[in-house]
Each structure stands twice: as structure tokens, then as C-alpha cells.
Amino acid sequence: MTPLFARLTIAGVGLVGGSLAAAVRAAGLVGEVVGFGRTEANLRLAEERGLADRVTRDPAAAVAGADAIVLATPVGTCAALAAAFRPHARAGALLTDVGSVKQTLVAELEAAWGGVGPVVGAHPIAGSEASGAGAARADLFRGRRCILTPTPATDRAALARVRALWEGVGARVEEMPPAVHDELLARVSHLPHLLAYALVAAVGEQTIAGRRALDYAGTGFRDTTRVAASPAELWCDIALANAPALGAALGEFRAALDRLERLVGARDAAGLAAALAAARALRGRLRGEE
Amino acid sequence: MTPLFARLTIAGVGLVGGSLAAAVRAAGLVGEVVGFGRTEANLRLAEERGLADRVTRDPAAAVAGADAIVLATPVGTCAALAAAFRPHARAGALLTDVGSVKQTLVAELEAAWGGVGPVVGAHPIAGSEASGAGAARADLFRGRRCILTPTPATDRAALARVRALWEGVGARVEEMPPAVHDELLARVSHLPHLLAYALVAAVGEQTIAGRRALDYAGTGFRDTTRVAASPAELWCDIALANAPALGAALGEFRAALDRLERLVGARDAAGLAAALAAARALRGRLRGEE
Missing domain, CATH: 3.40.50.720 (NAD(P)-binding Rossmann-like Domain)
Known part of the structure; x- marks a missing residue:
């Protein structure tokens, strides 16, 4: 050949x-x-x-x-x-x-x-x-x-x-087209990376009553922040090169988070349970991809 | 015995x-x-x-x-x-x-x-x-x-x-004390769960140029949102029962995310790289826990 x-x-x-x-x-x-x-x-x-x-x-x-x-x-x-x-x-x-x-x-x-x-x-x-x-x-x-x-x-x-x-x-x-790629990847990759880095930045140095919060992290925190162990240089470049689409994706994320926070704040158990169940169902569509 | x-x-x-x-x-x-x-x-x-x-x-x-x-x-x-x-x-x-x-x-x-x-x-x-x-x-x-x-x-x-x-x-x-537990777990567990549900809610139904964003998710998105596959009822209860500490943790997260977004918006490569590297280093402290 x-x-x-x-x-x-x-x-x-x-x-x-x-x-x-x-x-x-x-x-x-x-x-x-x-x-x-x-x-x-x-x-x-x-x-x-x-x-x-x-x-x-x-x-x-x-x-x-x-x-x-x-x-x-x-x-x-x-x-x-x-x-x-x-x-x-x-x-x-x-x-x-x-x-x-x-x-x-x-x-x-x-x-x-x-x-x-x-x-x-x-x-x-x-x-x-x-x-x-x-x-x-x-x-x-x-x-x-x-x-x-x-x-x-x-x-x-x-x-x-x-x-x-x-x-x-x-x-x-x-x-x-390159622009379509960038809009898609902003949602499924660049945004999750930024959130993971932000979550570690927010929690990483917290202490409560003398106890370091990170010491109480279980597998949930570990998995949610796994991509924050990626090389910083790589993701700095990506975030800057795709800043407009990433900004749009961040806006969508903030709207979704605001909605959940409003439901928590209003102690709206039925509304919150429905919103979490809907998100869970959407994630179920990822299954079987691998 | x-x-x-x-x-x-x-x-x-x-x-x-x-x-x-x-x-x-x-x-x-x-x-x-x-x-x-x-x-x-x-x-x-x-x-x-x-x-x-x-x-x-x-x-x-x-x-x-x-x-x-x-x-x-x-x-x-x-x-x-x-x-x-x-x-x-x-x-x-x-x-x-x-x-x-x-x-x-x-x-x-x-x-x-x-x-x-x-x-x-x-x-x-x-x-x-x-x-x-x-x-x-x-x-x-x-x-x-x-x-x-x-x-x-x-x-x-x-x-x-x-x-x-x-x-x-x-x-x-x-x-x-119960209150210390709730403050710690709000950071390392309840907040990550809420973020994962919000991320799936934000991205789950997005289509770009006729393509469903979820279809382009790799292992990064999968891991970042794994906990959003948890039962909704369980996490609805937890979020409502720990609403004050969760609210505080959300505020800390928003501040960290806002900071990263400002660095992206300002195209501050040095500042963003330093912030991501600092977060990555903090996450490194999780290693070897298991």
C-alpha cells in the first residue's frame, strides 16, 4: 500500500x-x-x-x-x-x-x-x-x-x-464550517473547562472552622473538576481564541444557574425537582456514546 | 464477638x-x-x-x-x-x-x-x-x-x-458540628451538583446550525456533568435543606467565574494563564486522596 x-x-x-x-x-x-x-x-x-x-x-x-x-x-x-x-x-x-x-x-x-x-x-x-x-x-x-x-x-x-x-x-x-465548530465546542468543551477552573478557584483555598474544604471532596468534586487538571497554557489559548462564542455560552450557563438558584431561594421544591429531573434526562442522552 | x-x-x-x-x-x-x-x-x-x-x-x-x-x-x-x-x-x-x-x-x-x-x-x-x-x-x-x-x-x-x-x-x-459540615459540603458537593445540573440544562437542548451540541461532547463534558445523572429528588432535597450555605458557595463561585470571564474579555493572556495555573495547582492537592 x-x-x-x-x-x-x-x-x-x-x-x-x-x-x-x-x-x-x-x-x-x-x-x-x-x-x-x-x-x-x-x-x-x-x-x-x-x-x-x-x-x-x-x-x-x-x-x-x-x-x-x-x-x-x-x-x-x-x-x-x-x-x-x-x-x-x-x-x-x-x-x-x-x-x-x-x-x-x-x-x-x-x-x-x-x-x-x-x-x-x-x-x-x-x-x-x-x-x-x-x-x-x-x-x-x-x-x-x-x-x-x-x-x-x-x-x-x-x-x-x-x-x-x-x-x-x-x-x-x-x-x-470553522465558526460552527467553535460555537459547538464552546458549549461542550470550552465552557465546562472554564467552570471547572472557576470551581476549583472558588473552593480550593476555603477553610471552614479551621478545616480545609478540599479535604472533604468526594468523587463528585473530583470528577466535576477533572478537566481543571489540564495544562493551563492550552486552555488559556483556547479561551482567548474563542472568546466570543465562550462568552455566549457563559451567558446561557448563567441563565440556567440563575434559574436553579431562584428556585432554591423560593424554596420551590416542585419547580426545582422538575428542573433537576429535566437536566438529568438531557444528560441521559449522552449515554451509550462510548 | x-x-x-x-x-x-x-x-x-x-x-x-x-x-x-x-x-x-x-x-x-x-x-x-x-x-x-x-x-x-x-x-x-x-x-x-x-x-x-x-x-x-x-x-x-x-x-x-x-x-x-x-x-x-x-x-x-x-x-x-x-x-x-x-x-x-x-x-x-x-x-x-x-x-x-x-x-x-x-x-x-x-x-x-x-x-x-x-x-x-x-x-x-x-x-x-x-x-x-x-x-x-x-x-x-x-x-x-x-x-x-x-x-x-x-x-x-x-x-x-x-x-x-x-x-x-x-x-x-x-x-x-452540623453547621460546619453543611458549610463544607456546600462547597465540595452541593455546589458542584448544582453547577453540573445547570451546565446540562444550558447545553442540553442547544443546536448550532442544525447540529445538536450534546453530540459533540467528549470525556470532559461527560465527567464535568456526571453528577447531574444523580437522582433529582435527592439533590432537590439537599439544595433546599442547605439553601443558605449553598447560596454563599454560589456567591463565591460566581466571583471566581466573573474573574476568569473578565480576564478573557480583556484578552489578558498572562493574567488568565496565571489564574488557570493557580486553579490547576489547587486541584493537584486532591491527588493521592484515593
Whole structure:
């Protein structure tokens, strides 16, 4: 079988980039996988774990001869990284990413990569609060959604190759405009992250009668705040890049919380029970997705 | 070994009550365990699973000859249940509970049980969103905290017996005033539950460009909202019974959320990254608790 790409460069061999590297190698989709990163320790770990064929901290060596480059670094760093790679990239090299925001990022990448080759925005909805090459695993994307966000500028052949890459590692690929992606993800991902960080910030240093509140947290608090263990840099970038949609989602959340608080304040047992039961029923629709 | 109680009645053989029944039998702490409940189907399931020695829907049969009665039903139902048991209880019978709120509940139980026997408030911090006898398991309390909330009226010998009961099923027992318990649990349990229900209520019916937002939820949304799969009746009761402390906790949460939102609005990358990193560090203190 002819590989999809003779040489694929993955910038950022952490949880997502490292997992993609391992997955494409395991699936035999790519001739050679080159891992690029900033920190020597993580690259060495990626090498030890055999995630990539070779690793480097040098942008020129990283992209020399690559057919395609995947940016798997925090979204705030992607445009600068594309600019750093550009002088060393070969003509026609495909640029794609795995960012959790798409509208601003894809526009930035299209601008940065103009004249070099095609740009395809992608976002695999997979991950955890863990980070680094140590958390990477080849089956991370199996059965998960991967959203591709073509724009009017997107080359259709390049789009098909990126689709084949993600389908090849087991993802369920879907296409939608970048703005639609960002509105959806603001609700189901960016908002929950902000709430989790806010909950920890509100409770984390509280003491009541000399007792530290966190010491009394059970599994409920632990799960509700799990995503607040995610890298702060990553989620800072995402929140800023998707600020308008996140702001709208926050407004919707505040309205829902205000409604519950009003019912508590009014001691409206029937109204509160009905509202909680309705929310519980909605959450029941998540079941069986995995 | 002389059992702690010759006959223990557990009202509500669901996740917590059923687990306690199974645990005390497994540990040989009690001569006989009687399970009381409202619904025939759950009682039959409890019987099939061997959680209790016998089960009944009749309040008189449930408490006849019992040394102690554990109320493991939603907190809003406990006082009425105590009143229903009272005419059939033997003199000196100990009344305790497992409620997630203590101040109002313990006062109600002390009033309802006055003249019958001692009352001891207890709250094992263990559980999940699951409910019913099918979810019960004998090891639910192992290594978990159980908070006892004595008042000036609490009989010290009864308190010691309830402590022995919970220590006997593996819990780490601690005592504090009911009001302190309620302030702590408002932060680490009642608030997270309300937020999870509000998040599902806000997102659950959203569609963006014809796409249902919930369909794009990943593990982050799933974990953040897991507790919103908890029974609505249970959490309605808890929120209403602990409304003042929950209101204070909500105020603290809103302040933390407002702060993060202001940083996003101001596009203050350094400030936002620092705030998220601080929250992440606080959450790190939860690690290794289990």
C-alpha cells in the first residue's frame, strides 16, 4: 500500500500529537514520522516510547522533505510555528492542526502558509487532562469524532488526504464550517473547562472552622473538576481564541444557574425537582456514546 | 464477638443504604439487618442480592425490636419517616441517618425522636450518580470519610456505637458540628451538583446550525456533568435543606467565574494563564486522596 504521506512531521509530541504519531505508525499510514518539539525531555521520552521515527528541536530539520505537517501545540503558538517552518518547507507541503478552536486559527494558518501549500483545519475530540508524550497512546482516536473545518480556500484533494489520515487511525470524521465548530465546542468543551477552573478557584483555598474544604471532596468534586487538571497554557489559548462564542455560552450557563438558584431561594421544591429531573434526562442522552 | 446491634433496620436500601446493609453483614457487625423501602421492585432486588436478612414495606414490621434504625432515604423524607416509625420503635432505639445535610435534618430528627431514644447524625462521603439496590456494594465506604455531627443533645454512648458501625465498614470517622459540615459540603458537593445540573440544562437542548451540541461532547463534558445523572429528588432535597450555605458557595463561585470571564474579555493572556495555573495547582492537592 502506498502511504498517505511519505514523510509526516508532527509538531508537539504530547498527548494528542504523540498519540497521532503512534497511531499513524501503528496503522502503517505514513512512510516516516518526524516529531518536533521544544523540550528535550519530552522529545527524549517520545523517542524512548517509539512514538516517532525520529525527533528534533530544529524547525528546519523537522520539516525538510515533509509532505505534511501537523501542528499539535497549544493553539496560541501555531501561527508562529507555521511562520518558523515556512522557509524550510517544501513546495506543496500540506499544513494541518489539531486545535480545539478553528475560526481564528485556520485563518491565521491560511495567511501564514499562503503560497507554500494547502491548509486543512482539524480537531479530534479526544484527550484527557493528562499531557506529554508519556500520556500518548495509539488508540486515543478510535471511535472518537474528528471534525474537519474546510473554508472556501481549502483544497479538496488535501481535505480528502487529511480525512483519510484521521479515518485511518479510527476516528469518525465530519466536516463543518470553522465558526460552527467553535460555537459547538464552546458549549461542550470550552465552557465546562472554564467552570471547572472557576470551581476549583472558588473552593480550593476555603477553610471552614479551621478545616480545609478540599479535604472533604468526594468523587463528585473530583470528577466535576477533572478537566481543571489540564495544562493551563492550552486552555488559556483556547479561551482567548474563542472568546466570543465562550462568552455566549457563559451567558446561557448563567441563565440556567440563575434559574436553579431562584428556585432554591423560593424554596420551590416542585419547580426545582422538575428542573433537576429535566437536566438529568438531557444528560441521559449522552449515554451509550462510548 | 458480640454484635454492635442485635437488629439494625435500614430504611432505603439504595446505593448508600444497600451498601451499608451489605457491609455490616459482611463485617459481621450486626445480628440481623432489616431492609425497609417504598418500592417493591427495589426491595425484591435487595433481597435477591442478599443485602439484608429480610426486607419489608411495613413500618411497624421494619422497626419492631430494632436496636438501631438508619435512615438512608432522601433527606426531605427522613423526618416523616421517623414519625412513622416512632409508634412502633422500642424504647431506647437509636436513630441515625446518612444525609448529605445535617443542621436542619438532625434538629428535625431530634424533635421527631424525642423520648424514644438517642439521635446521631452521620454522613458517609461516598457514593456516585448511580442509585438503587443494584448499585450497592459492600466496599463502598472503605477508606472514605464518614462525618458524625453530634449536638449538645447527643448521647455519647450512642455516638460511640455509630462511630464503631462506620469504622467497622472501613470508613475514616470524624466529628464536627452540623453547621460546619453543611458549610463544607456546600462547597465540595452541593455546589458542584448544582453547577453540573445547570451546565446540562444550558447545553442540553442547544443546536448550532442544525447540529445538536450534546453530540459533540467528549470525556470532559461527560465527567464535568456526571453528577447531574444523580437522582433529582435527592439533590432537590439537599439544595433546599442547605439553601443558605449553598447560596454563599454560589456567591463565591460566581466571583471566581466573573474573574476568569473578565480576564478573557480583556484578552489578558498572562493574567488568565496565571489564574488557570493557580486553579490547576489547587486541584493537584486532591491527588493521592484515593
